[in-house]
Amino acid sequence: SSSDKGSGRILQFDPFQSLVDEGFWHRLSSLKLDSLGLDQSPIPLTGTPLLPSFFSLAFSVCFYAPCSHPKVSNRLTLLAESLPSDFKELQFSLERAHGNRNRCPVPGTLYNMNTFESFKALDRDSLLKKEAKKILDDIHSAKVEEDSAVLSRFFIISFADLKKWNFLHWLAFPALVVGPPAVVLNLRPAREVFNQGEAQSLSAALNEWRNSSLTTGVLYFLVSIASNSRATIRQLKDWKACQDDGQKLLFGFYDPSCRLDNPGWPLRNYLAFISLRCQDGKIQFLCYREKRGFADMGLSLVGEAVISPSKDCRDPQCVPKAVGWEPKPKSINLAESMNPERLAVSAA
Template sequence: MAVSEEGALLQFVPFSSALDGSFWHALTKNKLEVYRLDEAPRSVHGFYSNGYAEGLPSSMNLDMTAFDDDAVIPALCFPSRGTLIPFNTLDAFKTSDKKQLLQQEAKKMWNDIQSGAALRQPDLLSRFLLLCFADLKKYHYYYWFAFPALSLPEKCNVLETKTLKQYYGSEKILQLQQAHDTFCKDKVPPAFVILEKSSTISFHALSEFEKLQNDQEASVMLGFSDPSTMEAYAGWPLRNLLALVTVIWAGLSELTVLCYRNRVKDGRRECSHSLVLRVRLSQSDPPTVFHVTTACPRAVGWEKNEAQRLVPRMVDLSSSMDPSRLAESAIDLNLKLMRWRLLPSLDLEQISNTRCLLLGAGTLGCNVARSLLNSEGISMTIPMPGHPVSGDAEGQVREDVRRLEELVERHDVVFLLLDTREGRWLPTLLAASMHKIVINAALGFDTFMVMRHGLKSDPSSPVAMETEPMMRMGEGIHGSRLGCYFCNDVVAPGDSTRDRTLDQQCTVSRPGMSMLVSALAVELLISLLQHPDSLYFDSSLSQAWVKIKLSLTHDARFDDELEGCQGS
């Protein structure tokens, strides 16, 4: 208990904004479909509680229902009316007149107080202002809350502070709880009057305060649902409630306030920690009479950030709202679950750090890209043998060669997914010279081929010295000895599309074939990356991939092609 003849200055615990993730999803939808370029203020609502656990901030909560006019707030919570201003640019958000906007919102409360509407409907005293800018490309949201509070009365002192347990005994606290439940049977109001008379306690509407004050045999307290959890300080709603008292009951200089807190502890409802304040209001002599034309008092209430500075806040929700980030997260989860039981030794870091270059963005290219999810489109032409270049285009060809060379240099793996044989020739040479992994895939109508190119090693290297005895014993071709797509081809690369009909120029294949082939190509790369010998693993593994084919009819030409590839 704190007692002082003059009293200490009454202080208040401000609200802290608490925005649920669903609020930003709803805001994004409204911005795209409803608000668009309209920056007009929009009505929203939030809610707070007087049952927060000890140590938690008094929060103003907003979720996806903030935009619904008929939304139902959670049980034992109290509504707060808000105004949302959705700015179109970050600059407009930063340069807006914050003082004027806050004062406009405070004036709404001031008018409700002067008209008596707030006396009949106390939730009109709880308002907030929300300025925001939504960067929907990056899913960055800039926002700033204000909880307007009228600076009236200008000075207010606390003469005495007690807990409800100190003010009442345990028996009376139980009686007070029962009276509160009876009063709040239909609706829990944010402010009320408590009357104690003839050893009975009853709750009444705020509008009955003046009538009850005139009862000489009764003790009257002004009460409100307090969101504060601090031991000695009342919550923010008391500020505007006292402003109402100063205007409506101008002659009142002292009153008792119950800061009602309704906490559930150990499965039981507890309110003994509520505060009872004896408050002295600073009143003019004679008391000031407020008219409709009286100017609105100065307002305060901009929310501070975590560092207690008056600046806006920003939240980055790209990880939970950006479709590409969500897809990456789902893939990452799938890969990590593989390591639990199926593939404990799977090296995810090696996979994620591998940079792949896909040459060809047609049927195969798109499906391989979908499996890899590393996609960035580059439009260019690959020079091909047998396709002559006119003098005017020679400069562009040189530029394409230079650019292709740079792309191969920057990547670890090259996928050859082009339509023609000759389109694969120059990338094969560049990849071989730069010692890059090459995965080659090709489609027919009911046949396909998936293979990898070999990587030559230094004859004096440990890898080459270890494989030489194995080669002599006929145990298979080592990875360092594998060739490329063209190694056993007796036909030089040329213009394979000349004098061919449209169906022969295009890759006509069975539905679903491209998805199967692209999946095998990606799996071949993953197997290569995870093998202990990495780039130089035994060719018998790659031959197993090469021999796979799907065929409805026997195609001798395809068998011949496979035989040639196995020797590469």
């Protein structure tokens, strides 16, 4: 059975896949052209001194949702709405389109380089470490409990060539390595783990969570199951109360992956958070997945794993190891929809 197969192995995660919508590049281009002009001067957006020849946007967002099809994993999507429509919007805290269940927002950073050379010269290893450190800081400072989306923080480096309408980009989904790999004791479809009453109660509670505009964008949550089979979903900040109430506790998250033998990437930093803040040793988690937009206990997985952070990473000053670059940069040319000359020809 699948439980035997899974037992005792290293827990492996299905990597995130990114998709950058054409609208994202249109928005970035108009930001550059309208607000910055074509000059190459850096813009001090983040309040820290920047290198010449690039700007960073510390407030971009991307979107994902739980897997909703048994054969296709969901991907992390960058849309026009991932960027502000102009730089005047920069000051206010980012409004993240809360309430759209199919677009759960995740914060990220864009580093746009103005030349191919500077893109190539980027020290990607230290960038990854820097972003991973932000996640570790958010774990230690309890920010994760208030806004769990920071656990899935992403970043993107790009070179936008507006003379040729060519956009080169490379995404990373930093994952902290805070200890030896988690060992999976059990990983099975939720339907096989819960009794019928528990499964029904859990489905109902999850559908309610997903239907409320207040909670639908919350990617990480807690599942309590009482002895009378009643399931309750709670916010991450309630983990202490959940641990103490004697009910069965699972750490739940929206899983973009459709794989039956692996949880998706967002679980990695979640396990780091759990081991550093809540508990180490044996824990249970729920990979929440949907079918046609509703909770599906056949696709959702329940796992049991052993986690143990290394001593170093308990120190808030530590710089953890990290992984998470997508395998290759991608390049897209949008001359067809951006080049005014071509547009004029096709309109003639």
